[in-house]
Amino acid sequence: MPEHPRTGGGVRSGWWRLVIAFLSALLPFTVAAGVGFATLHGRTAGGGGVLAAPLGDTGSPLLLGILLRNTAVALALFSGVLTVGIGSVLGIAFQGFVVGASTGAAATEVGAASALGSVVGYAVIEIPALLLAAAAGMLPAVAALLASRGVPPAAPLSRYVAAFRPALFVLGAALLLLVVGAAVETSLITSRSH
Numbered sequence: 001m002p003e004h005p006r007t008g009g010g011v012r013s014g015w016w017r018l019v020i021a022f023l024s025a026l027l028p029f030t031v032a033a034g035v036g037f038a039t040l041h042g043r044t045a046g047g048g049g050v051l052a053a054p055l056g057d058t059g060s061p062l063l064l065g066i067l068l069r070n071t072a073v074a075l076a077l078f079s080g081v082l083t084v085g086i087g088s089v090l091g092i093a094f095q096g097f098v099v100g101a102s103t104g105a106a107a108t109e110v111g112a113a114s115a116l117g118s119v120v121g122y123a124v125i126e127i128p129a130l131l132l133a134a135a136a137g138m139l140p141a142v143a144a145l146l147a148s149r150g151v152p153p154a155a156p157l158s159r160y161v162a163a164f165r166p167a168l169f170v171l172g173a174a175l176l177l178l179v180v181g182a183a184v185e186t187s188l189i190t191s192r193s194h
Contacts, residue, residue: 014166018135021085021142025077025134028089029096029127036100037107062189067182074130074178078171080137081164084144088137095130118192122185129177136170139163 073095080088106115143163144156154162 017139017142017146017163018166018170020146021135021138022131024085024138024142025088025092025131028093029099029131029134032093032096033100033103036097036102037104038100063182063186066185067179070126070130070178070182071175074133074171074174077130077134078137078167080134081140081167084160085138085141088134091137092131092134095134099127118188121188122181125177125181125184129174129181132170132174132177136167136174139167139170 073091077088077091077095079091080086103115106118109115110118140160140163144160147154147159
């Protein structure tokens with residue numbers, strides 16, 4: 001494997017760092033989703049159609065509204081590159097809580113199968129994309145903490161800075177997934193309304 005001259009890390013260590021960053025995003029998301037679900041499930045029946053309210057104002061295209069909202073969330077999750085990963089961890093935990101609470105409220109309102117069935121088509125794309133954005137935000141911190149084995153260690157700050165480029169690449173992949181997810185979500189929503 002070729003090694004990076006300043007960081008001492010090869011391609012393989014870069015992938016492991018991404019896996020660790022992704023799992024570091026998945027853990028707080030999953031825990032917070034469970035807490036959010038438990039918080040609202042069974043407690044909001046009869047709340048009305050708030051969950052089915054239209055996105056944004058009626059003058060903006062649905063695809064654009066979905067894409068802008070999800071992109072803003074992804075960029076906020078990526079903010080961890082500037083906060084040693086803290087912004088990403090807190091942001092993904094908050095998103096997990098929102099997903100769990102929304103799912104709990106929807107399951108109470110319309111039933112779990114119906115609630116999950118209405119979002120699974122695009123949630124399987126959008127949630128991993130947001131997890132990737134958070135992982136990208138944590139990637140420099142993970143790189144700074146984990147030196148590559150068998151090579152002279154670079155200074156943690158050098159590894160942190162060197163991980164910005166791979167983090168931007170991962171963010172780009174997350175944003176591409178969000179475009180696909182927004183298209184699928186728009187298609188599913190418009191097909192239900194006709």
